[in-house]
Amino acid sequence: xxxxxxxxxxxxxxxxxxxxxxxxxxxxxxxxxxxxxxxxxxxxxxxxxxxxxxxxxxxxxxxxxxxxxxxxxxxxxxxxxxxxxxxxxxxxxxxxxxxxxxxxxxxxx
Amino acid sequence: xxxxxxxxxxxxxxxxxxxxxxxxxxxxxxxxxxxxxxxxxxxxxxxxxxxxxxxxxxxxxxxxxxxxxxxxxxxxxxxxxxxxxxxxxxxxxxxxxxxxxxxxxxxxxxxxx
Numbered sequence: 001x002x003x004x005x006x007x008x009x010x011x012x013x014x015x016x017x018x019x020x021x022x023x024x025x026x027x028x029x030x031x032x033x034x035x036x037x038x039x040x041x042x043x044x045x046x047x048x049x050x051x052x053x054x055x056x057x058x059x060x061x062x063x064x065x066x067x068x069x070x071x072x073x074x075x076x077x078x079x080x081x082x083x084x085x086x087x088x089x090x091x092x093x094x095x096x097x098x099x100x101x102x103x104x105x106x107x108x109x
Numbered sequence: 110x111x112x113x114x115x116x117x118x119x120x121x122x123x124x125x126x127x128x129x130x131x132x133x134x135x136x137x138x139x140x141x142x143x144x145x146x147x148x149x150x151x152x153x154x155x156x157x158x159x160x161x162x163x164x165x166x167x168x169x170x171x172x173x174x175x176x177x178x179x180x181x182x183x184x185x186x187x188x189x190x191x192x193x194x195x196x197x198x199x200x201x202x203x204x205x206x207x208x209x210x211x212x213x214x215x216x217x218x219x220x221x222x
Contacts (some may be wrong), residue, residue, distance in 0.1 A: 042213025101151035
């Protein structure tokens, strides 16, 4: 059973376009993390969101945690080829982590 | 350099063989984790450890054994490898605190023929 559903699974866009990826669940989370994974490497943490309705910005990336703390989104403005990678959401549960299956983003030049 | 290292990076073995994947971290993090990553499944937790000599099962522990005699090392052993265990394996560590980030190694790509 996948506790975290991510959509879309794949996304291929041109450089300069905007995009949003989603992470949804029927469960309520105390917090949620977003990671990015590049080919041949392990995931790297981008952000942790903790409060319902919270919005965090990391340069061109905007992360939002749903008011009910059941969902989150990642919006990228003016995507660059360097944004290419696998984006994973995860929630911590007493120091264990559950990951979504990820959104594979390809940004074409 | 501080960090988390996995070895080997690539391994090919045959069904029925025993294989051990190594993980070493230099931060003295309390928690260490083993995940497998397969297409369509994201990262699935195999085992984790809260401290030396304390280990616990994750989502998919069957067919795997772990140990943690020292804080910095967390080896994962497949006692009798099966083809279904072909995957990319990631080790991670984190400090205490629910929202602390996990730090991942670069993975071991394991193929079982």
